[in-house]
Amino acid sequence: MKIKSSLKLKFSALALFVGLFFSFNLFTASPAHAEYGDVVINNFSEEAGMRPVVFPHWFHRARFRCKVCHADLGFKFEAGGNEIDMLKIIDGEYCGACHNGEIAWAVENCNLCHSGTPDTPTQVHGSTVQQLVSNDKKPEQK
Amino acid sequence: MKSIKLLTALIVALFTYNASAADVANGKKVADISCVACHKAGVMGAPKIGDKADWQKRMEKGLVGVEKNALNGLNSMPAKGGNPTLSDNDIKDAIAYFLDSAGVRAAANASKAKAKPKAKPAPTPVVKAVVKTVKKPKKSKVMNFNRLMKPPSEWNPPPFEDGIHDPDGEGAYMLQPPRELFTNLEKSSSGNRVDWVKTLNNGLIAPRWDKADDTKQPFVMDLNIVREVKGSMPNVVYPHKQHTQWLDCSNCHPDIFIPKKGANQISMAAILMGEKCGVCHGKVAFPVSDCRKCHSQNKKKPLVASRK
Numbered sequence: 072m073k074i075k076s077s078l079k080l081k082f083s084a085l086a087l088f089v090g091l092f093f094s095f096n097l098f099t100a101s102p103a104h105a106e107y108g109d110v111v112i113n114n115f116s117e118e119a120g121m122r123p124v125v126f127p128h129w130f131h132r133a134r135f136r137c138k139v140c141h142a143d144l145g146f147k148f149e150a151g152g153n154e155i156d157m158l159k160i161i162d163g164e165y166c167g168a169c170h171n172g173e174i175a176w177a178v179e180n181c182n183l184c185h186s187g188t189p190d191t192p193t194q195v196h197g198s199t200v201q202q203l204v205s206n207d208k209k210p211e212q213k
Numbered sequence: 214m215k216s217i218k219l220l221t222a223l224i225v226a227l228f229t230y231n232a233s234a235a236d237v238a239n240g241k242k243v244a245d246i247s248c249v250a251c252h253k254a255g256v257m258g259a260p261k262i263g264d265k266a267d268w269q270k271r272m273e274k275g276l277v278g279v280e281k282n283a284l285n286g287l288n289s290m291p292a293k294g295g296n297p298t299l300s301d302n303d304i305k306d307a308i309a310y311f312l313d314s315a316g317v318r319a320a321a322n323a324s325k326a327k328a329k330p331k332a333k334p335a336p337t338p339v340v341k342a343v344v345k346t347v348k349k350p351k352k353s354k355v356m357n358f359n360r361l362m363k364p365p366s367e368w369n370p371p372p373f374e375d376g377i378h379d380p381d382g383e384g385a386y387m388l389q390p391p392r393e394l395f396t397n398l399e400k401s402s403s404g405n406r407v408d409w410v411k412t413l414n415n416g417l418i419a420p421r422w423d424k425a426d427d428t429k430q431p432f433v434m435d436l437n438i439v440r441e442v443k444g445s446m447p448n449v450v451y452p453h454k455q456h457t458q459w460l461d462c463s464n465c466h467p468d469i470f471i472p473k474k475g476a477n478q479i480s481m482a483a484i485l486m487g488e489k490c491g492v493c494h495g496k497v498a499f500p501v502s503d504c505r506k507c508h509s510q511n512k513k514k515p516l517v518a519s520r521k
Contacts, residue, residue, distance in 0.1 A: 104363070105375035106391050107404040108497040122379055125372075128497045129391060129405050132459075133398075133418045136431065137493075142461035143424060148492045169424055186384030191377055199495030200487040 109196040110150045111187050123187030144168050151193035240310030243303045247296040250373045250380060252311070259290065260311070268315040276312075280305055295390075298366035368406050369395055404499050410455050420459075433457045439510060440479070448510040 108128035116123045131140070140146045144165060147153055153165060160167035160178055169175045176183070194201050244252070244262070251259040260267035271279050283304050286292035293299050294307075371390035372378040378385040391405070398418070399411035412418055423429040434457045440449040456465070466472045469492055477489070484491035484501060495501045 104367070104370070105377040106369065107500070109375075109377060111377055122382055122384075125378055127388070127391075129407070130389060130394070132409065132420060132497070133394060134420050135424065136420050136422050137459045137497075138431070138461040138464065139421060139424050141464055148464075174425060182382055182384035183387060184384070186372065186378050186382050186388065188377055188379045195496045196377055198487070199485055199491065199501055203485060 105196045107197045111191045111194050111196060112151050112155070113187070113191060113193045114151050114154060115156055116185060116187075117189065121181070122185040122189060123191050123193075124184045125187045126184075150195045236306055237310045237313045239303070240306035240308070240313075243299060243307040244310050246374060247294050247299060248307055248311075250371075250386065251290075251294075256386070262311060263314050265315045265317060268312055268317045272312070272317055276308070280308055283308055295371070401499070403503055409498075410458070413458060431458055438474075441512075442508065446504070447508045448512055449507045450510045451507070 105125075106127060106129050110126040110128065111123050112126060113123035141148065145153075146165065155165045157178070159165055160170065163171060166184070167178070171177055249262070250256070252262050255261040255264070255267070260271055274282075282290065284293060284301060293304055369391040371392070372388045373380045373385035378388070395405065395407050399408040399415060400406060401408035401411075413420070419427075421427050421429070422431050434453045436453040438451040438453070440451065442448050469489060470477050479489045481501070483489050484494065487495065490507070491501070499506060
């Protein structure tokens with residue numbers, strides 16, 4: 072009888088373990104992450120009632136060398152450091168140098184740039200600096 | 214003896230309970246990541262989650278038909294919802310979840326019976342899904358103990374799933390998903406999971422050197438600068454070549470680096486804080502976790518005084 076009871080204990084422990092294992096695995100979903108180098112710019116957007124801008128570095132670097140924007144167009148190497156507003160863009164500065172309907176689509180496609188999740192602060196998404204010092208580490212978990 | 218039998222029955226019951234829960238629960242998990250973008254709002258005629266009429270209509274073809282369309286794609290529905298990393302069973306689980314949430318489960322079996330003469334007399338898919346989901350957690354969650362490590366299925370998510378694009382805005386659905394571009398590019402284990410330098414050198418992309426003139430070419434300077442490192446790491450070899458393929462001299466000189474040997478103090482601390490190399494590396498160019506891409510030259514072995 073003693074043997075049986077210890078067997079029973081083992082069985083129930085095993086059953087509990089197996090049950091826990093499965094149910095635990097089912098509900099551990101990991102959060103999604105944006106592309107390395109994606110820049111969120113929220114200098115003026117949300118104040119003006121628009122979604123923040125998401126600039127996809129990956130998309131642009133496959134089509135233009137860094138030099139085009141960072142030397143020719145004068146983009147500083149700093150997220151949000153260029154103080155870009157729609158006036159400058161329409162005047163052909165910064166994004167507006169290409170996003171004018173000639174080289175790339177024009178400014179009437181508001182939602183293509185202003186596509187960020189509300190309340191996302193200006194950042195280089197996934198950057199080392201963001202991971203080390205920013206307190207806005209996980210913008211997707213509000 | 215009786216108690217052991219009872220226990221075995223309990224374990225079996227537990228298994229089947231968990232398994233049937235896995236069916237729909239895993240489906241919900243898959244759907245929340247890969248399907249909601251269209252099926253939540255009913256984008257481009259997609260059957261909405263929880264809409265009984267929508268799903269009833271789809272189920273007229275039978276479950277096998279619905280699964281086939283989900284796996285292979287139909288009209289605006291891409292194969293596997295546009296996420297090829299999902300397994301067939303993930304898709305079947307997701308369908309089970311959709312049907313369950315729309316309350317079409319019972320009707321599904323009935324209409325499946327009707328549709329069966331046309332389809333192959335295969336074992337009921339519901340049972341198949343149940344059997345396989347029991348094994349799945351072990352396989353797909355290998356790296357879950359490390360929250361910083363992501364399985365390849367989570368790399369390069371489309372904009373509406375990436376956490377910084379607003380899934381309620383239309384932009385998130387109109388922008389190009391990274392995977393669409395990256396599938397043909399050279400792979401890397403970090404950053405965008407793309408080796409951009411290799412990709413450029415192999416001619417897989419042809420980024421312009423001038424915003425309008427696609428005939429202009431960079432003046433590439435092939436000069437390596439070796440920086441001797443004090444610690445135990447190998448010396449750093451800085452290649453001008455790969456940098457001048459992308460950048461202009463004025464991007465780095467003289468603001469970030471004074472163009473004179475020995476004039477620049479560089480430390481990993483500064484780089485990690487976004488200075489010096491860290492102006493790009495760790496933000497856009499390959500991250501600082503790829504130590505050996507820079508620290509690539511082995512030091513000469515220290516001279517050990519020998520007797521002879």
